[in-house]
Amino acid sequence: MKKNYIIILSVVALLFSSCEKNAVQVIDSLPNGPFVRGYNFAVNGPSVNFYVNDTKISATNSTTGIEATTGVAYAGIFPANNNYLSLSNTGSVVFKTIIPSKASANPGVVIATVPATIEAGKYYSLFTSGVYDATAKTTSGFILEDALPAPDTSVAYVRFVNTVPNATNGFDLKAVNTTILNQVVIAPVIAYKAASGFTKVPNGVYNLTSVSANVPANYTITRNTVSFSKGFVYTIASRGSVTVAGNLGLDLTRNR
Incomplete structure (x- = not known):
C-alpha cells in the first residue's frame, strides 16, 4: 500500500507540473x-x-x-x-x-x-x-x-499577375489613393502568365485601373475602394477574356 501511495503521488505531481501556466510546449519541427x-x-x-x-x-x-x-x-x-x-x-x-x-x-x-x-x-x-x-x-x-518581401510594418506590398490570355501585349496596374489622390504604379505592362515584383504601397484605400497595351484597341479593368493595410502582402490578378463581354475583373488575395 505504501508503494502504491508513492506511485499515486508521483503521477499527481507529474500532472500538475504539466498544467503549469508557464509550461513550455516544445515543437520539434515546423x-x-x-x-x-x-x-x-x-x-x-x-x-x-x-x-x-x-x-x-x-x-x-x-x-x-x-x-x-x-x-x-x-x-x-x-x-x-x-x-x-x-x-x-x-x-x-x-x-x-x-x-x-x-x-x-x-x-x-x-x-x-x-x-x-x-x-x-x-x-x-x-x-x-x-x-x-x-x-x-x-x-x-x-x-x-x-518571392515574398521581408516583413515591413510601415507599408503594404502589392504585385500584379496577368491571367488574361488574349490581350496581346498584356496589362499594367495603377492605384490612386481615394483620399489624397496620389497615384502608385504597381506594375508596368505584364505579359500573360507573368507577374510583377512586389511594390511598396502606402497604407490606404485605392481605386485600381489596369489597362492593356493593345494597338489600336485598349481594354481597361477597374476595381474601386480596395484597402491595402501596412504590414500585409497582396496579389492583384487580372482575369477573364477580352472576347467574353463583361467578365474581365481584378482579383484581390492576401499572401501574408
Whole structure:
C-alpha cells in the first residue's frame, strides 16, 4: 500500500507540473514547405480539384465521406486568403487540375497539367488560365514563385499577375489613393502568365485601373475602394477574356 501511495503521488505531481501556466510546449519541427495555393481562373471552365502528381491537395467539404460533386469554382482559390498548403514534395512535380470524380459532367477529366520544380521553404501560386475548350476539355495553366518581401510594418506590398490570355501585349496596374489622390504604379505592362515584383504601397484605400497595351484597341479593368493595410502582402490578378463581354475583373488575395 505504501508503494502504491508513492506511485499515486508521483503521477499527481507529474500532472500538475504539466498544467503549469508557464509550461513550455516544445515543437520539434515546423512545416517547411514547399507551400502552394491554387487559383481556378480558366474562363468558362468547370470547378476542379488541385493535385500534385496523383495526390489531391484541395477539396470541397463532404458530409458523406464521398468526394463532393464540386471543387474550386471559377474565380475561386484554395486555400483561402493568407493561407498556403504545405507540401511534402520537392523537386520535379506535375500539378494537375481535375474535374471531381463525382461531377455530373466529365468526371475525373484532367483539364490542365503544369510541370514545375519546387523547393522547400518557397511559396508558389498555381493558376488555371486561358479560355476552357469545352470540346477538348482542356485549358492552360502556369505556376509562379511568390518571392515574398521581408516583413515591413510601415507599408503594404502589392504585385500584379496577368491571367488574361488574349490581350496581346498584356496589362499594367495603377492605384490612386481615394483620399489624397496620389497615384502608385504597381506594375508596368505584364505579359500573360507573368507577374510583377512586389511594390511598396502606402497604407490606404485605392481605386485600381489596369489597362492593356493593345494597338489600336485598349481594354481597361477597374476595381474601386480596395484597402491595402501596412504590414500585409497582396496579389492583384487580372482575369477573364477580352472576347467574353463583361467578365474581365481584378482579383484581390492576401499572401501574408
